[in-house]
Amino acid sequence: MDRFLFLTFDGLSRGAVYAAFALALVLIWRATRIVNFAQGAMAVATAYVAYSVSDATGSYWLGFIVALVAGLLLGAGVERVVMRFVDHSSPLNGVVVALGLVLIIQGVLGMIYGNEFRPATAPFSRDAFEIGGVALLSRYDLFVFAAVGAVVVLLTLLFTRTPTGLRMRAAAFAPDVSRLLGVPVGGMLTLGWALAAAVGSLAGMLVIPTELGLHPTAMDIVFISAFTAAVVGGLDSPIGSVLGGLMVGLLLSYISGYLGATVAPMAVLALLVVVLLSRPDGLFSRRAKARTA
Amino acid sequence: MSTEPPDDTDQGLALHHITVRFGGLLALDDVSLQVAPGRVVGIIGPNGAGKTTLFNVICGFVGPQSGSLTLDGKPFRPRPHHLTRRGIARTLQGVGQFGGMTVLENVLVGARSRKAEADAWAALERCGVAEHARALPGSLPYAKRKRVELARALASKPRILMLDEPAGGLDTEEIRWLAELIQGAQTTVLLVEHHMELVMSVCDEILVLDFGKPIALGTPGEIRTNEKVAEAYLGAAA
Numbered sequence: 001m002d003r004f005l006f007l008t009f010d011g012l013s014r015g016a017v018y019a020a021f022a023l024a025l026v027l028i029w030r031a032t033r034i035v036n037f038a039q040g041a042m043a044v045a046t047a048y049v050a051y052s053v054s055d056a057t058g059s060y061w062l063g064f065i066v067a068l069v070a071g072l073l074l075g076a077g078v079e080r081v082v083m084r085f086v087d088h089s090s091p092l093n094g095v096v097v098a099l100g101l102v103l104i105i106q107g108v109l110g111m112i113y114g115n116e117f118r119p120a121t122a123p124f125s126r127d128a129f130e131i132g133g134v135a136l137l138s139r140y141d142l143f144v145f146a147a148v149g150a151v152v153v154l155l156t157l158l159f160t161r162t163p164t165g166l167r168m169r170a171a172a173f174a175p176d177v178s179r180l181l182g183v184p185v186g187g188m189l190t191l192g193w194a195l196a197a198a199v200g201s202l203a204g205m206l207v208i209p210t211e212l213g214l215h216p217t218a219m220d221i222v223f224i225s226a227f228t229a230a231v232v233g234g235l236d237s238p239i240g241s242v243l244g245g246l247m248v249g250l251l252l253s254y255i256s257g258y259l260g261a262t263v264a265p266m267a268v269l270a271l272l273v274v275v276l277l278s279r280p281d282g283l284f285s286r287r288a289k290a291r292t293a
Numbered sequence: 294m295s296t297e298p299p300d301d302t303d304q305g306l307a308l309h310h311i312t313v314r315f316g317g318l319l320a321l322d323d324v325s326l327q328v329a330p331g332r333v334v335g336i337i338g339p340n341g342a343g344k345t346t347l348f349n350v351i352c353g354f355v356g357p358q359s360g361s362l363t364l365d366g367k368p369f370r371p372r373p374h375h376l377t378r379r380g381i382a383r384t385l386q387g388v389g390q391f392g393g394m395t396v397l398e399n400v401l402v403g404a405r406s407r408k409a410e411a412d413a414w415a416a417l418e419r420c421g422v423a424e425h426a427r428a429l430p431g432s433l434p435y436a437k438r439k440r441v442e443l444a445r446a447l448a449s450k451p452r453i454l455m456l457d458e459p460a461g462g463l464d465t466e467e468i469r470w471l472a473e474l475i476q477g478a479q480t481t482v483l484l485v486e487h488h489m490e491l492v493m494s495v496c497d498e499i500l501v502l503d504f505g506k507p508i509a510l511g512t513p514g515e516i517r518t519n520e521k522v523a524e525a526y527l528g529a530a531a
Contacts, residue, residue, distance in 0.1 A: 180385075
């Protein structure tokens with residue numbers, strides 16, 4: 001039972017990161033119908049910037065903030081310079097461009113920083129403290145829950161309580177109708193990409209210290225898990241992506257804990273295949289319906 | 294026949310010799326029109342006459358090959374997302390609402406002022422759909438969704454309200470309500486509509502298009518007795 005509890009909390013902590021990353025994918029999907037396969041590489045790029053700043057200044061938190069700002073700028077830049085000019089007549093075009101971005105970003109990072117794993121420190125202890133004699137959570141896990149929870153709350157408030165959030169949702173639902181209502185659709189898309197990339201950067205900063213460290217491909221496996229989480233939750237559903245992230249985190253934790261870590265990636269892929277075959281709209285998404293009524 | 298070019302010194306919206314081609318198709322052929330403030334101007338014609346294209350020119354969705362527009366006598370180059378800022382709101386032929394957003398949220402997107410929420414509620418009340426504010430538009434009957442569409446346009450308090458076939462799919466009672474709304478709108482209205490009884494009852498002036506060409510401009514009484522108009526409609530019916 002102690003082991004089950006430990007694996008559950010460990011899975012929820014990891015799942016929170018997948019949830020944040022899946023949320024970033026969903027934000028872009030809802031606005032542009034593109035799965036941003038470059039999200040992982042973009043997150044790694046901002047993590048490199050963050051750790052460079054931290055190394056230079058000795059302040060983890062300054063680097064952390066720089067990562068989020070760099071994510072905002074990188075996301076806006078990618079949308080304005082690259083994605084805006086993608087021909088949307090075929091959904092494959094956006095995918096191919098995003099995959100091209102992955103190769104470019106990883107190549108540039110390799111040239112600048114090298115292809116060796118670099119240590120990435122965590123701001124809090126990762127040693128689990130005991131509750132009732134059972135090792136459950138570390139301070140770092142609590143930080144992850146707080147950070148992801150704050151992002152989910154802030155994004156929810158943005159999209160439901162602010163005019164900008166309403167316009168972002170409107171622009172994603174029906175761009176032409178939105179334009180008629182005075183919504184600057186291009187600006188909303190840029191903002192959406194910027195926010196998504198910043199959320200991706202946060203996820204990267206949270207997960208990289210728990211992996212082998214910084215590396216140009218450090219987020220590749222995380223991306224697969226987060227993508228699975230987004231598909232499980234429904235690419236159109238922000239709440240679904242959060243729940244999907246927690247589900248995938250728990251699945252990975254239980255499989256790793258009871259069957260061995262080598263089986264876990266296969267389990268994620270199996271889940272992805274099962275969901276795509278049985279409920280391609282995701283477990284938590286309202287059935288795909290007309291985007292305008 | 295071509296309507297006379299409008300006087301640039303006049304207030305309101307003016308179209309000067311607008312011509313639009315889609316490939317080999319002449320969609321609008323030398324169309325001029327003056328829409329004075331506070332007037333209700335109808336744009337009618339058989340299917341394919343160019344009515345919606347004319348609306349799309351005013352909204353900036355379609356750029357004319359020749360001709361120009363003025364607003365209050367000044368050159369006007371319409372861009373869709375600047376329309377509400379210029380005081381122009383348009384409804385669409387369908388209902389065009391954001392399916393995943395509530396009725397209130399749909400109308401809030403259209404409201405522009407600092408007291409957007411108050412404007413949105415006022416527009417919902419005016420259109421008789423305030424009680425459905427928290428519902429999703431897709432859950433409402435078609436006529437109610439049309440009213441939501443109107444509320445969304447009115448929420449921006451437009452000086453020029455462009456209605457694209459607002460009576461489509463409505464029953465007699467709803468059309469009567471719509472006529473009252475237009476007559477009490479206290480704003481300039483441009484109305485594209487096939488429902489002749491509605492057009493004749495609410496419009497101060499009517500422009501008739503046929504194959505993109507303006508064939509008549511006048512009061513409802515004048516249009517009713519215009520032979521070219523009758524010929525265009527009878528030809529279309531035949």
